Amino acid sequence: MRLFAAATLLLTSTALPVSAQDTLPTEDAEVGIADTIGAGGRPIGKDWSRSPVIVEHGMAATAHPLATQVAIDILKAGGNAVDAAIAANAALGLMEPTGNGIGGDLFAIIYDPKTNQLHGINGSGRSPRGQTLAQLQEKLGPDATSIPPLGALPITIPGTVDAWFTMHDRFGKMDMAQILAPTVTYAREGHPIAPVIAMYLDRSLASFERRQDMIGDFGNARATYFADGAPEAGEIFKNPDLADTLETLGREGRDAFYEGELARTMVDYLREQGSAFTLEDFAAHESQWAEPTCVTYKKGYELCELPPNGQGFAALQMVNILKNVDLSQWDRGSPEVLHYITEAKRLAFADLARFYADPDFTPFPTELLSDEYGRQRFSMIDPQRAAPDVAHGAPQIEGEGDTTYLTVADKDGMMVSLIQSNYRGMGSGLVPTGLGFMFQDRGELYSLDAEHPNAYEPGKRPFHTIIPAFVKKDGKPWMSFGLMGGGMQPQGHVQVLVNIVDYGMNLQEAGDAARLNHDGGRQPTDPLLGETTDPLGTLYVEPGIPADTVARLKAMGHKVEVVDNGIMFGGYQAIARDPESGVYTGATEMRKDGQASGY
Structure with a gap:
């Protein structure tokens, strides 16, 4: 049978794809060499794939090997799938900032083997409650037909942290400080940048620099992620500001982010950038089952x-x-x-x-x-x-996929399907001073047509x-x-x-x-x-x-x-x-x- 996948690459392969019947020559744009080498042979299964992983007690699958190992370590230490999923997500916010982070939103489906039920959580944030569509349009200008992808105006309340604690309050076993500790360590001591993430960081920096006038303040983001340009594959990357933020969350809990000093820092910074958010907006945020x-x-x-x-x-x-x-x-x-x-x-x-x-x-x-x-x-x-x-x-x-997806399963049969994102291009370009993460730009997806179901309104979640x-x-x-x-x-x-x-x-x-x-x-x-x-x-x-x-x-x-x-x-x-x-x-x-x- 000629399969749809007949020419996909192996994870570690540098060869170009071939079909099940034919080699498809591809021209190398730089050196002008036609490369017709395809996937090697396999003793079992399709020659364009590799074996799935089969285990008995617990498993994690994430977009970064270190995040997967963090999840497995949490499972082995007695945590369950929810604990491990939160730990892996925290790690990915550090290691894959091109796809996610605590400035973004989160959705998850949790299978609870005790009740044999699926539970969903919607951890998406809302628009400022004190800003009307007319007020937003005045900021955008008379000719605007959409919300820009960068700067303060597309930012909605970051929902990830509240979603973590909401999931944990219902299902978690380990202390949140213990769950976040591995990422705190990696953020302080550093970790090597992975190849695909390095490519996305380079693309993100180029995109931000082309549109810096749209962002406003890019200094914080540059200092956090691009102090010496875009980090390259294998380069050790540290984010001590994020380590401090995660330590605060582990010590003080969810309220530190939505009502405490972290919230005040975020609101002060956002308002400096022209946002209408208030402390009351952050304090009112909550996830929904x-x-x-x-x-x-x-x-x-x-x-x-x-x-x-x-x-x-x-x-x-x-x-x-x-x-x-x-x-x-x-x-x-x-x-x-x-x-x-x-x-x-x-x-x-x-x-x-x-x-x-x-x-x-x-x-x-x-x-x-x-x-x-x-x-x-x-x-x-x-x-x-x-x-x-x-x-x-x-x-x-x-x-494109400026998002991360992960899944974790534990020895008792609990399974977590979790997706988390800053939306387009790493996010808004705005990093609150000293906190080590970028705000999402999810609000770009509101419609400016007042009659549309997805129209911008105060205190509303955008299409996701x-x-x-x-x-x-x-x-x-x-x-x-x-x-x-x-x-x-x-x-x-x-x-x-x-x-x-x-x-x-x-x-x-x-x-x-x-x-x-x-x-x-x-x-x-x-x-x-x-x-x-x-x-x-x-x-x-x-x-x-x-x-x-x-x-x-x-x-x-x-x-x-x-x-x-x-x-x-x-x-x-x-x-x-x-x-x-x-x-x-x-x-x-x-x-x-x-x-x-x-x-």
């Missing part, structure tokens, strides 16, 4: 996601569309399969652009998740042609891209997984599920497989009745997609581009638990620096 919703795909598998203001339900809508066709009748890399996945994504995201918002302000229409509605949307797909347009547009949300996921099998908890990367996330969740269910891939192969990322069309920030300038959008694919598939997709009316750097296709981690033996299988993302490990 949310019930995950699951929909059945095929063969007893159910995909579970959190409700809006996130985009997880778009993945559920895609599942409800795609279960109306037997994808396995075609090879995984066929134009038919890619066409159906793409058109299902466009239909689901059309609804996302119109209906997804903070449910405290606009209730979600639950009929969008019904089987009947899925059949209706499926009937709109032409098997032979890409639709020139779909109702409400196909939103472009966030192109980051989504954790969970899969049940035959009604039992089975897999905790996620795939970072903005608008890539729902379609990535579905592609992983299709790889496993329809094509029998193991956990590692399902993530290594070459992906598609459909991008373009209307955003949830657009005016409600505005024109859709790019209704078709662009179908981006990785080099593992066969050349004849690309040609046939173009003939079907898709605009297709092959992208070979992996950046826009997200970052995946997964842990699955055998319901009989309790043995864990883990996988990690080859497009990142990460590691799955256990004991």
